[in-house]
Amino acid sequence: MLGRSAVGSPPAGKERPVRSTHVVVLGGGFAGLETAFLLRSRFGEDRLRLTVVSDRGEFLFKPNTIYLPFEGDDGHLRVPLEPALRRRGIGYVPAEVSTLDPGRRTVGLADGGTITYDYLVVATGARANPGEIPGLGEHGRQLCDPARLGSFAEELLWMVQYARHGHRQHVVCVVPPGLHYPTATYELALMLDTWLRRGDIRHQVEIRLVTHEETLLRDFGPKVHDAVTARFAEREIESDTGLTVTSTTGTKVKFGDHNARRYDLLICLPPQVAAVTYPGLPADDRGFLRCEPGTRAVRGYPEIFAPGDAGDFPIKQAFIALRHAEAVADAIGADLTGRPRDDATGGITTMFLLDMLDQALFAQVPLAVGQAPDGRTIVSPSARTPYRVGTGRWWRLGKHSVGRSVPAAFASGHPFHAGAWWDAAQRHLRAGTDALTR
Numbered sequence: 001m002l003g004r005s006a007v008g009s010p011p012a013g014k015e016r017p018v019r020s021t022h023v024v025v026l027g028g029g030f031a032g033l034e035t036a037f038l039l040r041s042r043f044g045e046d047r048l049r050l051t052v053v054s055d056r057g058e059f060l061f062k063p064n065t066i067y068l069p070f071e072g073d074d075g076h077l078r079v080p081l082e083p084a085l086r087r088r089g090i091g092y093v094p095a096e097v098s099t100l101d102p103g104r105r106t107v108g109l110a111d112g113g114t115i116t117y118d119y120l121v122v123a124t125g126a127r128a129n130p131g132e133i134p135g136l137g138e139h140g141r142q143l144c145d146p147a148r149l150g151s152f153a154e155e156l157l158w159m160v161q162y163a164r165h166g167h168r169q170h171v172v173c174v175v176p177p178g179l180h181y182p183t184a185t186y187e188l189a190l191m192l193d194t195w196l197r198r199g200d201i202r203h204q205v206e207i208r209l210v211t212h213e214e215t216l217l218r219d220f221g222p223k224v225h226d227a228v229t230a231r232f233a234e235r236e237i238e239s240d241t242g243l244t245v246t247s248t249t250g251t252k253v254k255f256g257d258h259n260a261r262r263y264d265l266l267i268c269l270p271p272q273v274a275a276v277t278y279p280g281l282p283a284d285d286r287g288f289l290r291c292e293p294g295t296r297a298v299r300g301y302p303e304i305f306a307p308g309d310a311g312d313f314p315i316k317q318a319f320i321a322l323r324h325a326e327a328v329a330d331a332i333g334a335d336l337t338g339r340p341r342d343d344a345t346g347g348i349t350t351m352f353l354l355d356m357l358d359q360a361l362f363a364q365v366p367l368a369v370g371q372a373p374d375g376r377t378i379v380s381p382s383a384r385t386p387y388r389v390g391t392g393r394w395w396r397l398g399k400h401s402v403g404r405s406v407p408a409a410f411a412s413g414h415p416f417h418a419g420a421w422w423d424a425a426q427r428h429l430r431a432g433t434d435a436l437t438r
C-alpha cells in the first residue's frame with residue numbers, strides 16, 4: 001500500500017477520515033472517466049477512494065463534433081460530470097490543475113487548493129497549438145474547438161453562395177506534422193464532398209487534401225491508404241502527400257517545397273501539444289508524458305499513469321484512450337490485490353470510422369509499438385487480431401451508435417469497455433467485421 005492520502009481544498013466541507021487508497025484522476029475525458037468508472041466497478045468505496053478533477057463540468061464526445069457543421073446538434077454528446085460521478089461515490093473537484101509535486105504526491109490547483117494522492121492518473125489530454133504554423137491561428141479553421149464549428153457552418157454556406165454565383169471555390173484540407181488524429185481532417189474532406197453533392201454544387205468546388213504523411217493515413221497501413229485513395233478517386237478529391245505546411249496567409253497556404261496553393265477555405269486541424277505540462281516528469285518535446293507501453297505508468301513513477309492523449313502514444317484517439325484506461329485500471333488493481341503488474345508490450349488494436357455522410361469506412365488496425373526506429377507505430381505483422389478495412393452504408397450506424405453509447409455509459413456512471421453491453425457490442429462488431437471487411 002502506498003502512502004496515506006488527504007485532500008486539501010476544494011472540495012468544500014469537512015475533510016473525510018482517511019480510510020482507503022486514494023486515486024486522483026486529472027481530467028474528465030475518455031481516459032479519465034473510463035479509468036475512474038472501471039476502478040469503481042472493481043473496487044467498492046471502502047477499498048478505494050476516487051476523485052476526479054476537471055476544469056470543465058462536462059464530458060464531451062469530441063469525435064462526433066465533426067458532424068456539427070453538416071447536421072445535428074451536440075446535446076447528446078455532453079455529459080455533466082458531477083451527477084455521474086456522485087452516482088458511483090466518486091468525488092468531483094471542478095478546478096484547473098496547475099502544478100504537481102511527485103515527491104510529496106500532491107497536485108496543486110489554480111484556485112490555491114491541493115490534493116494528495118496515492119495513485120495519480122494524468123488524463124488531461126492534448127490541446128491544439130496553431131501558433132506553430134505562422135498564420136494558421138488567424139486563417140485556418142480550428143475545428144477541434146466545438147465553439148467554432150458554428151461559425152464554420154456559416155462559412156460553408158457563404159462558400160456555397162459564391163459557388164452558385166459562378167465563382168469556383170478551392171478548399172484545401174491540410175494535415176500538418178504534430179497532428180496525432182489526422183483521420184478527422186480526412187473525414188471532413190469526405191463529408192464536405194457529400195454535403196456539396198447533396199446541394200448540387202460540388203462541380204463548382206475543388207477539394208484537395210495535402211498531408212505531410214508519405215501515404216494517406218500512413219500510421220494505419222497500406223489497406224487504409226488504398227481504401228482512402230479509392231474513395232478520393234470516386235469523389236474527385238485531389239491529394240498531395242509528403243508536403244509539409246510552413247505558413248498561411250489569408251489566401252495562400254505555403255509548403256516546405258516552396259510551393260503555395262491558393263484557397264478560399266482552409267481546413268487545418270493544428271499540431272497538438274500536451275494540454276498541461278508537468279515539469280519534473282519525463283516528457284517528449286510536445287510535453288506528452290513518457291510511459292511504460294503496457295501499463296501507461298509514467299517512466300520512473302509507478303504510482304503515476306498517463307492514459308490517452310496526455311501520454312506519449314504516437315496516435316491519439318478516443319478508442320486508444322479507452323484501451324489505455326483499461327491498462328491503468330488493471331495495473332492499479334494488480335497492486336491492490338498483491339498481483340504483479342502485466343507490462344506486456346504486445347501492442348494495441350485500434351478501430352476507427354471515417355464517415356462520409358452517405359457511407360463510412362471502418363478500419364481495425366493491430367498496431368505494434370517500439371518496432372519502428374522513429375517511435376512510430378506500425379501495423380503489426382504478427383497480431384492475433386486481423387487487419388481489416390471495409391466501406392459501406394452500415395458502418396455509419398456504428399459511428400452514431402458509439403456516439404450515443406459512450407455518453408450514455410458515462411452518464412450512468414459505468415465504463416464503456418466493460419459489462420454486458422460491451423460484450424454484446426463486441427459480438428456484433430466481430431460479426432460485422434467478418435462480413436463487411438477484407
Ligand SMILES: Cc1cc2nc3c(=O)[nH]c(=O)nc-3n(C[C@H](O)[C@H](O)[C@H](O)COP(=O)(O)OP(=O)(O)OC[C@H]3O[C@@H](n4cnc5c(N)ncnc54)[C@H](O)[C@@H]3O)c2cc1C
Pocket residue numbers: 026027028029030031032053054055056059062063064065066095096097098123124125126143144145181183184275276307308309310316317318319320321352353
Ligand atoms: C474534431 C475531433 C475529431 C476526432 N475524431 C476522432 C475519431 O473519429 N475517433 C477517435 O477515436 N478519436 C477522435 N478524436 C480524438 C479524441 O477525441 C481524443 O483522442 C480523445 O478525446 C482523448 O481522450 P483523453 O481523455 O485523453 O483527452 P480529452 O478527451 O481531451 O480529455 C481531457 C480532459 O482533461 C481536462 N483538462 C484539460 N486541462 C485541464 C486542467 N489544466 N485541469 C483540469 N482538467 C483539465 C479536460 O477538460 C478534459 O476533461 C477526435 C478529436 C477531435 C477534436
